[in-house]
Amino acid sequence: MIFQKELIFPEIAHVLYDYFISIGFSETAAKYFNMLGLLLAMLLIISILDFIIRKILIQAFTAFAKKTTTTFDDYLVINKVPRNVAHIVPLFIALEFMPTVLIDYKYADSIAEKGLHVFSIILTLWIVRSLLNTLKSYFKTLPHLRDKPIDSYIQVFMIFAWIIGVASALAIVTGFEFIKFITTLGAASAVIILIFKDTILGFVASIQVSINDMVRIGDWITFEKYGADGDVTEINLATVKVRNFDYTTTTIPTYALISDSFKNWRSMVNSDGRRIKRALIIKQKSIKYLTKEDIERLKGIGLLTAYLEKRENDIDTYNTSNNINKELAINGRNLTNIGVFRKYVESYVASHSGINKNMMLMARHLAPTSQGIPLEVYAFSSDRRWENYEYIMADIFDHLLAAVPYFELELFELPDNSVPPMPMSS
Missing domain, CATH: 2.30.30.60 (SH3 type barrels.)
Structure with a gap:
C-alpha cells in the first residue's frame, strides 16, 4: 500500500496556477497546465542530474580503476555498475517531487508512485545483475576458482533475485502486502505448475x-x-x-x-575463417623410400625444390657423419614419398588464395585404418560463405587428387566389380 507523503516545497505546488488564472485560464485548465509545467521542469532537472552524475561516476570509477592493481574495479566499469548506480539519485528526486507535481491529481499520483516504485525494483535488479556479472568475471580470473561452475552459482542468485523482484512489483501493483502475496502465490503454485507446465518449462528455458x-x-x-x-x-x-x-x-x-x-x-x-577438415586415404602398399632419381624428379615441382634440396643435404650430412650403410634404404635417415607429398600438400594449401594464412594450417597423418593412412588437410578458408567455402575446398582437393600419382602413391577406393562394356563390333 502506498501512502501519501508530506509535500516537499509545498509553495511551488501551484507556482504556475495563479499565473494561468490571471491570464484568463479556467480553473481546470490552470491546474492542468500547472501540472504539465512542473512535470516538464522535473523531467528536465532529472535528465540533467542523471547525465551529470553518470558522467562523474563513470569517470571517477575509470580513473580509480586505472590506478589500482586489481581488476575488480575494471570489471565494475565494464559491467556498467557506475552507470546503473547513477540512476538512484534522479529516481529518489522523482519519488520525492512527484506528489508535489501531481498535487491536484491524486489518482494519477498514486499510479505514478506505483510506477516509480516498480522502476526502483527494476533498477535494483539491474544493479544486482551488474554486480553479479562483475563477480563472475572477476572470479574467473582467480586461479583457484577457474575450474568452478561460477556461472551456475551466479544464475541461481539471479533467478532468486528475479523471483523476489517480480513478486515485489506485483505486490506493489496489486496493493497486497509482500508476505501475503508470497503466501497466496505459494498456495496456488501446485495448481499453476500443473496447468502451465509447458509454459513454465519454456519460460525457464527462455531465461x-x-x-x-x-x-x-x-x-x-x-x-x-x-x-x-x-x-x-x-x-x-x-x-x-x-x-x-x-x-x-x-x-x-x-x-x-x-x-x-x-x-x-x-x-x-x-571468426576469420571456416574450417576445412578433410582427408585423402593413401594405400599403405604404395608408400616407399625415395631414391636419388625420385628426388631429382620431384625437385622439378616448384613448391618442393628448396625443401628437397635442404632436406637432401641435411640427410646426406647426417648419414655420412654417422657412417650409415646405405646399401639398404632402411638404414639411417631417408625421404619417403608420403612424407614429401605431405609437405607438398601443406605448401600448396598455404599458397592457395582462398586460405586464411593467420589461422591454423597443417597437413597431418591420422591413425592407419583398414583402408589405408588418412592424410588430412586442416586449414581455414578466408571466405565463410557456404558456396564459396565449398568452392575453395573442392578447388584444393581437385588439385591434390590429381597430384597423388606424381608421388607414386595410390588412393584407396572400393573394388569396381562392374562388368566392363562389350567392345563394339566393326
Whole structure:
C-alpha cells in the first residue's frame, strides 16, 4: 500500500496556477497546465542530474580503476555498475517531487508512485545483475576458482533475485502486502505448475537461453534430433523456429535447447575463417623410400625444390657423419614419398588464395585404418560463405587428387566389380 507523503516545497505546488488564472485560464485548465509545467521542469532537472552524475561516476570509477592493481574495479566499469548506480539519485528526486507535481491529481499520483516504485525494483535488479556479472568475471580470473561452475552459482542468485523482484512489483501493483502475496502465490503454485507446465518449462528455458546467450535470432544452428539445419528466425516462450537451407521450417521446443545438445555456428560465422577438415586415404602398399632419381624428379615441382634440396643435404650430412650403410634404404635417415607429398600438400594449401594464412594450417597423418593412412588437410578458408567455402575446398582437393600419382602413391577406393562394356563390333 502506498501512502501519501508530506509535500516537499509545498509553495511551488501551484507556482504556475495563479499565473494561468490571471491570464484568463479556467480553473481546470490552470491546474492542468500547472501540472504539465512542473512535470516538464522535473523531467528536465532529472535528465540533467542523471547525465551529470553518470558522467562523474563513470569517470571517477575509470580513473580509480586505472590506478589500482586489481581488476575488480575494471570489471565494475565494464559491467556498467557506475552507470546503473547513477540512476538512484534522479529516481529518489522523482519519488520525492512527484506528489508535489501531481498535487491536484491524486489518482494519477498514486499510479505514478506505483510506477516509480516498480522502476526502483527494476533498477535494483539491474544493479544486482551488474554486480553479479562483475563477480563472475572477476572470479574467473582467480586461479583457484577457474575450474568452478561460477556461472551456475551466479544464475541461481539471479533467478532468486528475479523471483523476489517480480513478486515485489506485483505486490506493489496489486496493493497486497509482500508476505501475503508470497503466501497466496505459494498456495496456488501446485495448481499453476500443473496447468502451465509447458509454459513454465519454456519460460525457464527462455531465461537460460537469454542469460547464457545460447541462441540469437539469425544464428545458424544444427539440431540433428529435430532435423534442423539453418537460421533461427523466431524465439518465443514455447518454440524456436529454424528456416532450413532447403527453405523448410523446423519448430523446436524452447526447453529442448537446454535439455538436448545442438550445434551453434555463430562463433564460426564471427571468426576469420571456416574450417576445412578433410582427408585423402593413401594405400599403405604404395608408400616407399625415395631414391636419388625420385628426388631429382620431384625437385622439378616448384613448391618442393628448396625443401628437397635442404632436406637432401641435411640427410646426406647426417648419414655420412654417422657412417650409415646405405646399401639398404632402411638404414639411417631417408625421404619417403608420403612424407614429401605431405609437405607438398601443406605448401600448396598455404599458397592457395582462398586460405586464411593467420589461422591454423597443417597437413597431418591420422591413425592407419583398414583402408589405408588418412592424410588430412586442416586449414581455414578466408571466405565463410557456404558456396564459396565449398568452392575453395573442392578447388584444393581437385588439385591434390590429381597430384597423388606424381608421388607414386595410390588412393584407396572400393573394388569396381562392374562388368566392363562389350567392345563394339566393326
